[in-house]
Amino acid sequence: MKTYSTGGPKLSTGFLLPFILQMAFIAFQLPCYAQTKGNISGKVVDPQGIPIEYVSVGLLYEDGKMVKGALSDSTGKFTFSAVPDGKYLVKVTGVSYHPLTTQSFVISVENRILDLGLLKLKEDSKLLNAVVISAQKKLVEQTIDKTVINVENSILSEGNTALELLERAPGVKVGEDGQISLKGRSGVLVMINGKSTYLSPKELSTLLKGTNSSSISKIEIMSNPSAKYDAAGNGGIINIQMKKNMKTGLNGSVSLNGGASRNARYGSALSLNYRNDKVNVYGSYDYGYRGETEYLDFVRRFYDNGNAGGIASRASYQDTETDEPLHTNNFRLGLDYELDSSNTIGLLINGNVGKYTHDSKTGNRLISGDGTIISRMATTNYDQQNWKNLTYNVNYLHKFKKEGRTFSADADFASNSFTSNLNLKTTTLPSTDGQAGITTNRRGYIPAVTDVYLAKIDYADPLTKTIKLESGLKSSIIQSDNNLRYDVLNNGNWEYDSNGSNHFKYKEQIHAGYFNINKEFKGFSVQAGLRGEYTRTQGHQITTDSLLIRSYFQLFPSVFINKPIGGNHQIQAAYSRRIERPDYGDLNPFRVFRDPLLFYQGNPFLKPELINTFQLSHSFKGKYTTAINYNQTTDVITWLSGQIDSLNTTFESPQNLNRLINYGISFTASTTFIEWWNGTHFANIFRNEYKGNVQNNTFNNNTTSFSFNSQNSFKAGKGYTMELSGFYYSGSVYGISTYKGSYAISTGVQKNILKDKGNIKFMVNDIFQSNRYREQTKYQNIDMYTNKRPDSRRIMLSLSYRFGNQDISKKDRKTGSEDIQNRVKGGG
Template identity: 30%
Template sequence: MVLLWCSMFPFSLIAQNTSNTINGVVKLDEATAIEFASVALFQDNTSFVKSAITDARGRFSIKNIEPGSYTIRIDHMGYATYISEAFNISASQTVNLPPILLKEENNALDEVVITKKKQMIEVKADKIIFNVASSPSASGTNGLDLLKAAPGVTLDLDNSISLLGKSNVQVYLNGVQSRLSGNDLTTFLQSLTSDTIESIEIISNPGTQYEAEGTGGIINIRLKKAVATGFNGTAASSFTKGEEYRYSNNISLNLGLEKLQTSFDITQSHNNNLVLFDDRKQQNNVALLLDSRDNQIRDGYNVGLALESQLNDKHYVGLNGRAIFNTIDNRLNSFTDIFTVQPPELSEILFSQSLVDGTSTNYLVNGFHLWTLNDDSSITTNLSLGVYDSEQITMQPNTYFEADGSTVIEIDDTQFDSDTQINLWSAKVDYEKNWDNLSLTTGFKYAQVKTQNSFKFFNVSNQIPVFDPTKSNDFDYTENVTAFYTNLNFKLSEKWSLNTGLRIENTDSRGQLFSEVETDNNDVSRNYTDYFPNVSLSYDDQDKHSFSLGIGRRITRPNYQDLNPFESPTSQLVVWKGNPFLNPNYIMNYQVSYAFQQKYILTASYSEITDFFSRIVEITGNESTQIIPRNMEKATTLGLSLSFPVTLTKYWDLQVLGNISRETFKGDVESTVIDIDNTLWNYRIQNNIKINSDLLLDVTLTQRSRWIWRGSVFIQGTQGLSFGIRKDFFDKKLQLRITGSDILRTESEYPYTSDYGGIDLDGIYIADNRRFGLGLTYNFGGPKAESKNIKSGLDEELDRIQN
């Protein structure tokens, strides 16, 4: 119906073309065009109207101009600013300006004057932008910590990301999905440093130009821009200390020639993540009191290489790749006191360990070709390949003691080896066409995923592992996704616009379990087709008022490992088990936004997720439990958010962001009825203080109410106070940063409670969040300019990988 309704409009809109156009070309001399020059159009010498960027031939075109008197301003780093004489344009007129010659200016860098600084947080009708480069407290941290500081973004105790209360968020890098999830996404984000990140874009209701994957929305991390010409680079190092220490070192190099751009970056990082658990669990007639310390240590290298070339004025090609290498050294030590409830007495004590040693590697390659057919249309082709490989050996020594804590009852040591390999490839073609009042984007994508998983279980006797085939198995999974999509953007008038789109996806999958133990679900095949419409209506009077109304449907498919029916023990008493019958979940998003002067933003939203993913704890024995992903019938979120800036003095301003939402979780999960709701609110006050031109300070206060984890566990609310100081030296080439996060240690402890399915649970989770840090960044080389962003074809597939 969406496409049928859309098809009634385009030809009449095209026929109503009464637009005016300004064309021009910018050059250094008769033979040398200037690319990436910024062209700004002003009316009556004062009012900004529109802007454009010159292409590889120095050309620009500004369309849909009202009759009147205008001037053109052109800026490009390394050249003197050009301002034209005033000229008039009348109705239905095309103005072809004579060639504009810019003059080189050797000292242009010294003469640049910043007339308006970029705000740390920009709130727009369709997204929130967190400008990392403007935040001293963000400097020197890694990508995961940056997300914790981003407005509207929260991380749960599993480091799963939520956006405005909605989970299953997709992470993009420069407009391309990160292709990772779970622990590997955590490691990848930790390998990024804030010194390489320009901004974080938070998109709560994406349109069909984005992949349908991700029911919670999109977080797009934009790295700093590459060079257009010349050579430059950045070297950065940072160190933070809490209970444990973390550090990272990064170097980025960029070289831009006339028709070739190349970049290389490498980051070495060490992350020691400390987690303490005090947990009480009662099931049947047994109470378990757990005290554990978990050191999750990861050392890694993240290496990226990119080559891009403008072959001629119609063809732009590129090849980029990334390799991520990690070593894992996890040390979990736990004491569990085991009581009988009636009569209440200590029966035994379990001392257990989970010692994990492993490696993981990721190789990602994307090749693209941009074919510019003419000024109004283009075709983009992508071919992407990815390989993910993980090998882990886990030792789990377990010793049971009498109540005296010294008399040994039983020793039960086990070992298991888990290997995972995932191969992905995809092909994608997009066609774009622009008319005066209509733009069209349509395309096709095919993606294939093949996974091989091996799990070998050993009983350890006298330090000798003995293979147990009855607890060992292999799991293979193949998935093919074929997608077609179309997006139409109508300009109904100067103030109104309509965007409509439809994405159709067919998924064909098969999971096979190979084991000596016969099971009922050892071969599961699926084939289903889904439709994902998206419609949005926008109004902007170009003065004070603007609003938008959007409706969209999205999907989140299960992580590949969640479909694997392995039983993987996390301790002697707790087992993780996959679910091959886990269904994808779907969300309907409804959102209305209003902005006054583009400063005061009010957004109301409602979302409903069917087959919500929840990791449920289930009783499997008198003392034992299993954690298994299951589909919950429905989860809903009704929310309201408000943001506004406040200027206190010339040197002190702040940004206030607040959210309140009502969330519900309902379902009959394996005969256990879950029906819980919660009112969730949070706010963030960001203070930005400019002490002088080289010294900046920001102070951030956050507070969060009680929230729900895994769809069934209540987590007590927290509040936090953080700061950052940045000092510039040597004409801003060297930066020194001092940071502090959760300095009052009020955002490190998370008390929790839960009562469902015969399990009464409460405890406290303690994270290593109070940290103080020091960082240095040195910038060298020539001027920078923006390079092209080409989306990869391996989109959501790699997002679903997790260790």
């Protein structure tokens, strides 16, 4: 057996040592701060006692002059620290609520710490009557650290998959094969309910295609996460939050949808929930069918001199039509039980089972430089894929007597299986009269099984009024087995293809620990965190009896500085270090054929890529956010194209390029131009600069890109609501390739019925069918162009109805964990 062992990426001690010393200094010094000035805190709630997040809270002198401002956090809490002695008032204002002003109070030597308790806002009945759906959350909410898309409120989400929803998310771009990038940065970590899935990009894409919008509550986008989250995901984190009913009593909902693109689409969903003071039992199931037909044009030019340019000696023209029917089944079953006021346990089972068919017909013409037909080929590729994802979770939450101090624990097991049955038939047609055609047949059986074992604990403690500590430990073990078998048909008999077949096993362990310290200073706050991760991977190429072992330890610091200015402005500076590990589909060197002239092949010697990311952002009134970012990635993993001229064959394989520099500026605005028109708009200008070595030659590929996304909601009265959304992406670069721009416009209308317990939705997605993928690669001997036209224009009609008790519970219990399944490192 050939064994390779590497130590992984080097630790940059020159940068980290000063940071670690500084963190240690801060940790020792924090408890020593004397409370020389006052501290004022409180919690904003609605008439039912439910916390109200992100409302404006102003600290005023007794005469009404503004001192400083803040926003309530996600739990409704606010804090003013380092307040000088004097007489003050606190004023709270929020949309759809009457303003509230407290009585005056005094900060003095005898009264340094003041807790105002619950500040209960009263609803503005006039405003509530004027705005029919003011109780609903906005379609898109922007905070200083993340963007939240409330999917369940969107008309345009109907009949879509999770992957299609991401295509319309601000700053997010989905590539032709499901690759996801954020603000021009690839390597995005996609989480479901806060949990990494540990799936390969292809398997993740399939899973997201199989996740229906009817089961999704919201999508959270974080471009610069803290040390509490996994260090994976160079492009940031996208968290898909599934629906969880928090209403008391017995209640539920049912929905149906149907429509068509180039083929039919339809689905249904049912959810049930029962909740009382001690127990919450919930379950849901949805089924979806998505018919889809897409078209692909693929042109390759070959040059005898080995350099692309001038007149090609021959050219390959390929056109493909693919039918891709998809059947999906999603189910969820959970139980939360409150042992007492301090302890809660929970059980949860998530499942996603589906079937996907790739049925394509391809024609290929190889033509010489003078126009003579060299060969003609006709290929059929029938690939039947089945997958099953099951996740089992046990969680525990303990609330201490001290408010805000909590301990949670989780244990998870995820079983993931993907199976592909591939039949590839190619007929070489006669180019002249009298010649006989030649037919070759290849079949493949590609199973991928991945098991994930995960355990984690988290502890949170507000040490003082101005200091909060978060810490935790996490361990994950992943085991993957991919046994690819190819057979070829020879004289009517199927024979094992030893050259194309391959058996690859992959094991990975990641053990992590983190701490975050949040400190309120006079006029600003700092959150500093440090995460350490030990990684050990083992890739066993059973076919060639070779073993690649890699182990390394990495530190991932993060720092966030937040400063409110007055009552309307907020500035934040952020830094974090992150990692993107290659999944086993990238590492497995087996070949997967799309057709006889195109295959994909992994690279077992890939190194993880590391990124340092910086961001400076400004928020005005919580509605307008401007962010400037700079990111540098080393050993960036990029899929690059190669070419075997003698065989007229193209292949793609992942490689480590030297670095990627990404920088840009983005602007997000939440607008209410008119009382009945709300919108969220996102614009981003960024530049990507790839630098590296390909085939022993250095290259630089760079461009400046622009993207724009706008989502608008209109209240038309009498229970009608309309939506209009659109996005535009200019040209961009990836590795040695260049992508053309694309855009899409979608619209929809909703009518509330049955005393607002039901609604009817009608939507049209990508009205002009303009969302397409066009790629140009011209480097050394490679000259190729791809034009992919997905089945993006679709018309959908849906009906939903809510039944049972619809009152929100005053208790908002959550499971101790909401974060497992997303790098299951699958194959192919």
